[in-house]
Amino acid sequence: MSGMRPVFAELPPVRPGDRVAVVSPSYAAPADFPAVHERGLAVLRGLGLVPVEYPTTRRHSGPAQRAADLMAAFADDSVRAVLATIGGDDQLTVLPHLDPAVIRPKPFAGYSDNTNLLNWLWNLGVPALHGGSTMVHLGRAGGPHPDSLASLRAALFRTGDVVLRPAAVFAEEDTDWAAADPRPAPVVAHPGWSWHQPSRVVTGPVWGGNLEILHWNLAAGRWIRPAADYAGCVLLLETSEETPSAAEVYRMLRNAGERGLLGRFPAVLVGLARACRLFARPPAQERAAYRADQRAAVLRAFGEYAPDAMIVFDVDVGHTDPQWVLPYGGLVTVDGPARRVTAHW
Incomplete structure (x- = not known):
């Protein structure tokens, strides 16, 4: 991989009436929870969009089959x-089956295990959307949170700058x-954002994503660029429902530091850490302690x-609700003195 940051393409806006692909590049959850999937599709239709499914959208399939659907959607x-x-947890195995030659620059929305594909597209100079998976925030019981839906709408339709704000709950x-x-x-009540060294204003392209998946990419050694390519970027980090310990978070970041990566990012956005594993409900004090320990790490x-x-x-x-969608490879401004984060669409 070359030692030069890619030049990012301009993403065309999506418009009402457009066809949009809905794919399962990792876990085919629609096969197991079709009602949730249908709720997410209904929200897309409510935005005036036409969802298009592929053979593996609702079928558990191997990496090559999922890659074929992705390439068909992009082509x-x-x-x-x-x-x-x-x-999901195995999108890393899909990447070797992807063909860069068929990629057409268009918005791709996803997070969590989709950090793999976000990073793969970043390496091609194709910006994307961190967030917006259809079954989690769109198919949410009770309907999507207004902030989540407005954020995805701005990202897809490219309606201009979005100033992020902490949720009340x-x-x-x-x-x-x-x-x-x-x-x-x-x-529950939101703890609010906290700022460390908010002394400057940084505008740069976003890179990063789910910390565990980034660590897997580092371990694989195939998809991370030379450290110098990330100079001046805004680093995004967030952890999953697997709730890695503070010690694990520190070690994963230490490994990135030893590779020379951490020092390249003048600004870092750390997602509100989810403190509940699957269907686990620890007490509020334990959750607060988990988040405090992660901040310290x-x-x-x-x-x-x-x-x-x-x-x-x-x-x-990331793995929280509501969820702001961020431009991945697109620009974000982190304004320390004003305590403001702006996504530029």
Whole structure:
């Protein structure tokens, strides 16, 4: 992989009436929870879009078959965007089957295990959308959160700058997707964002995503660019419902630091850490302690490898609800003195 940051293409806006692909590049959750999938499709139709499914959208399939559907969606000029249904845990095995030659620049929306594909597209100079998987936030019981839906709409239709703000309340517990009458997840008070060294204004392309998946990419050694290629970028980090310990978070960041990566990012956005594993409901005090320990682990790693970095904690991105969609490869401004984060669409 070359030692030069890619030149990012301009993404065309999606318009009402456009066809959009809905794919399952990781776990084919629509095969197991069709009602949730249908709720997400209904939200897309409510935005005036026409969802297009592929053979593996609702079928558990191997990496080569999932890659073939992705390539078909990107190669079809009548399909104006590609949205992942959900994440998973094996998308890394899909990447070798992808053909860069057929890629047409168009929005791809996903997060979690889709960090693999976001990063793969970043390496081609194709910006994408971190967030917006259809089954989690669009197919959400009770309907999508207004902030999540407005954020995805701005990203797809490219309606201009979006200033992010902390949610008043948030949800992190699972709802029962198999229930006949699913109830919305309970909400709790948001801790608010916290800023570390907010002394400057940084505008740069976003890179990063789910920390565990980035660590797998580092371990595979195939998809991470030379450290210098990330200079001046805004780093996005967030952890999953597998709730890695503070020690694990520190070690993963330490490995990135030893590779020379952490020192390249003048600004870092850290997502509000989900403190509930699948259907686990620890008490509020335990959840707060988990998040505090993770913040301390992040500060320790950056203190050792990038002491000048500006860091914003508990941003509503990734595995939390509501979820702000961020331009991945597109520009974000982190304004420390104003305590403001702006996504530029």
